[in-house]
Amino acid sequence: MAGMHALANPARFQRFSARALPWSAGLTAILLLVGLYMAFFVAPPDYQQKETVRIMFVHVPAAWWSMAGYAFLAGLGAALLVWKHPLAALMARAAAPVGAAFAATCLITGSFWGRPMWGTWWVWDARLTSMLVLFFLFLGHIALSRAFDSPERGDKAAAILALVGVINLPIIKFSVDWWNTLHQPASVMKLGGTTIHSSILIPLLVMAVAFFMLFVTLVLMRTETEIGRRRLEMAALAAE
Amino acid sequence: MPALNAENLACRRGGRLVFTGLGFGLEQGEALLLTGRNGSGKSSLLRLLALMTPRLRGSLTWTGIEVAEQPEAWRLALAWLGHADAIKPDLTVRESLAGAQLLRKGRLDSLDHALGRFDLTAIADRPGRYLSAGQRRRAALARVMLSGAPIWLLDEPAAGLDEPSRGALHLTLREHMKSGGLAVISTHGDIHLPSARPIDLGEFAPSADALAEDWS
Amino acid sequence: MSGFFAMGGYAAYVWPAYAAALIALGGVTLMSLFARARVRRELRARGLDRRGAKS
């Protein structure tokens, strides 16, 4: 395996993740508890949106990390295709479903947030619509990586898709915003007024870090599982 | 340094190490006959030489230069015959062969000699879908002959050929060798060439621990 | 406490939203845990788990 990166060797990665997982899981739990407490008891209700603004503390971090998650997928794709990084494929396989779950969370919480203001369950708001397309890109990545008999083939095909996807994501976002201005000039989910007051900003940041740690923890754990799966496949192949 | 030199080649396909430590040297006018059981990696080696299947390890040089460094020039020097004949059902034999010429050399030479050699003149204007398997294989061989490429990579060229066609194949191969051409041919014992050296891929099969170290 | 749960009358939106987040994120977490356990059990059964495999 030419071009070995420190963590590239699967066994070395597993030793690292075995040590790191308890810490990141613990940190995630603490941050979530603190964040949720602040979200409900520290942050004041918004003068306009009243209590529904509390949905923001889950909706916004989910949006951030699903977009960052897709960029991460593209980075792993480049690592696999350009530097033949052996772990990138497994980490991408591990990360895609987590990204999709974050995007789904963002979509559902977003529709609940918009519900009181528009009386409809789904709002064709620019950000939600872009997130819906991103969700499809995640599904496409997951489906493509599992659509081949050989997992390596699926990993590489999904990596190419992720790279093209990440180039198109900003264009999709722009086109949806452009489309939104055509049909609904009034912009929708203002983040609780123009300047975000610190009493809202701090809980939001805590929740954001909590969600990030959740993403990291899940990816580390799932990558370990993918390594195990690949090892089982290798053993089965070698035994033939 | 032989014209075509391979050292310590290793190849992995479908997650399995197929062969390792494989080397050979071919001078102009020489042919390599790949033998070995099914799955021993004959096709994989041919595809590796054609830069289709990635090379896990090892070096491959043509006229002293590593082929991966100038893939375009290397591809120009190759004629390829895969399992499938690449004969389009909707194009006639003549159109397929002329197209292959254009794609390879960017110009058109006369097809008649090759058509005659493989007894295709009568069906030259018949669409590919009406050809039998043997006829399609002969058309694919005619394409190789027309390529004028110095190196021929042939995957079981004699498979499915009747006696006269096999004779035409051997004649074409001998001519190619005599004119200083090289060939790597995978075969099941149906190719008999004086200047050909057999190589059994079974000898380069990976040992048990070679497999294990891959995914320690 | 009941005032808290009323969420200023918006309970019907805030709590389902958080429930959805819990289901989606909790779901992927649980699935990951189950998958990890299943693969580990299989690796141990085949004597391939980290302690057993030659590293």
Add this chain to the structure above:
Amino acid sequence: MTRFRHLVARDLLTAWRRPGDVLLVLAFFLLAASLFPLGVGPEPQILQRIGPGVLWVAALFAAMLSLDRLFAEDLVDGSLEHLVLAPLPLELAALAKCLAHWLTGGLPLTLMSPALGLLFGLDGSQIAVLAVSLLLGTPSLSLLGGLGAALTLGARRGGALMSLLVLPLAVPVLIFGVGAVEALAGGAGSSNALVLLAAFFLVALASTPWAIAAALRQAVE
């Protein structure tokens, strides 16, 4: 350059000898578009309102239809190997295939769109802008579609998977395409939407061929 022209000519010749394929795409476009009035009702003002959007979505699906044959046949009959081994860059060969796909798919759809515009009671200027937007948009669909076809080569359930991969990426084409026609109603003129369509095409032209080539190389591995 002769190699590029040869590849395009070869596919056009094949399409010429199998007219059924092109007709199937056009028939699907007509069928998909005519279902909407049956579903929505024949009121002219509704049809005129949803016409551009319906025609664009129908064209999008019709363009997807003919994609599975783009590389799949070459893989099966072995000519994909020769394409990969051809002395011209694989990115150029991929472009040739996408161009041939557009000439036998996107272009006929564009030429047919005025007729369907009448079905929806669109007026002259709407039909004209619709045709121009399709002319500018369908090439991008052939590029993105070519990528979808190459990525799903050898995959199980290739067809449906290809649409799942391509359609999200084609959202901007759909939005700008329909937006161009609808901009007419607002009197703002459809030029900026058409410019955006052309810009998207340039981005697709720059970013897709390398991906198609990489996917094809994997398919012959």
